[in-house]
Amino acid sequence: MESPLFLPALAACRLLLALVQLPVLDGLQIDHQLTSPLTSYFRLKEGLWLFHHGVDPYLGGILKHSPLFLSLFSMVSLGRVAWALSDIVGAWALVRLWHSRQQLGQSRRDGLVGAAYLLNPYILLPSLASSTSTFENAVVLLTLMSSPALLALALSIHLSLSTLLLLVPVLMLLVTSPTSQLASPRQFEGSYWMVFKYASEFVVYWSVLVCAASIMAGGVWNWVHESWGASLILPDLTPNPGLWWYFFTEMFDHFRPFFLMVFSTHLAIYVMPVCIKFQHDALYAAFLLLGILGTFKPYLTLADPGLFLSMFAVFPEIYPYLRHAVVTALLHAHASLLLPLFHALWVIEGRGNANFYYAASLVMGVAGGAGIVDACFAGMRIAIGNISEAERGKWEVVQE
DSSP: OOSTTHHHHHHHHHHHHHHSOOTHHHHHTTOTTTOOTTTOHHHHHHHHHHHHTTOOTTTTSOOOSOHHHHHHHHHSOOOHHHHHHHHHHHHHHHHHHHHHHHTOSSOTTHHHHHHHHHTOHHHHHHHHTTOTHHHHHHHHHHHHTSSSHHHHHHHHHHHOGGGGGGHHHHHHHHTSOOSOOTTSOOOOOSOHHHHHHHHHHHHHHHHHHHHHHHHHTTSOOHHIIIIIHHHHHOOOOOOOSSSHHHHHHSSOGGGHHHHHHHHHHHHHTTHHHHHHHTTTOHHHHHHHHHHHHHHHOTTOOTHHHHHHHHGGGGOGGGGGGOSOHHHHHHHHHHHHHHHHHHHIIIIISOSSOHHHHHHHHHHHHHHHHHHHHHHHHHHHHTTTOOOOHHHHTTOOOSOO
């Protein structure tokens, strides 16, 4: 992995995999763990067929994608190579993020950072399933690179409304440095005027994308309800590895609006506490919020926790302070085995029920929560540094 040719060789292998026609890949496209109603290529193809035949693709509630996807795929015939190139762009952006974090040009660790993305099964399998979450992850990493941040952020929020959680840490990141500041916490030192300026620029980019999407949709606005509204009102209860679908399947209709508000607010309440606590390291705050999205997102696929897990490669300074990394890894391994097993027992064999699959989803949720808590603790613990045995006796625990 230390060879400078390792990463190009890995990218070439990913492209080669996209060119090989494997029968198993067709089955992956309908796997509920890899695609959701918001990222399914099958649904996008059906919307494209309606669009080409002069029918509003957003009628009927099938298409949940942004009109930008609709326009892109209608103009250009994109095969599996497009998903492979998106993976390569995501790996390249992660390596660039690593360089910015460590203030390096090129290092021996580049291959390891790229492999953490390209070889991550949570990233690779949704890409092989032609899930549009692959493009969303690549755009998120381009956002954190800080060079095309505002335009990439506007595009990311347009494609997936849940990434609105990243707005505050990205604005903070633009006026500070991406280098590691975890060991020296301090108050936010950026210019609030520059934050306001960047926020105004973001609004301009986002407004242009919204207008462009409406024009591409034929001048109508019903795509807003079908695309963005799906993340808020959860109209499609297709099973996925997330925590929302089963809860609202069992929910009485008159309680549904209240709990939709609770679940949506639950995602938003993490933004300010995380950004305030890690105001000295905005990149790490964005990393934690991606972990929260990868656990509590409405229409979750494996690509969402996969992005969070791959980004651990950018923060090696926290490794000595992780308390239960092995337990978190075993929880993910456990969930990775249970999800396809219980899905097959329920959907294919008919010998189980929804409770089986949701039990595996809860294990995935516990694994995601364990990773977030451990990363949050390590990010705070690093500021204390190493404590010798002689000094340990002078410390007193006032709150456990």
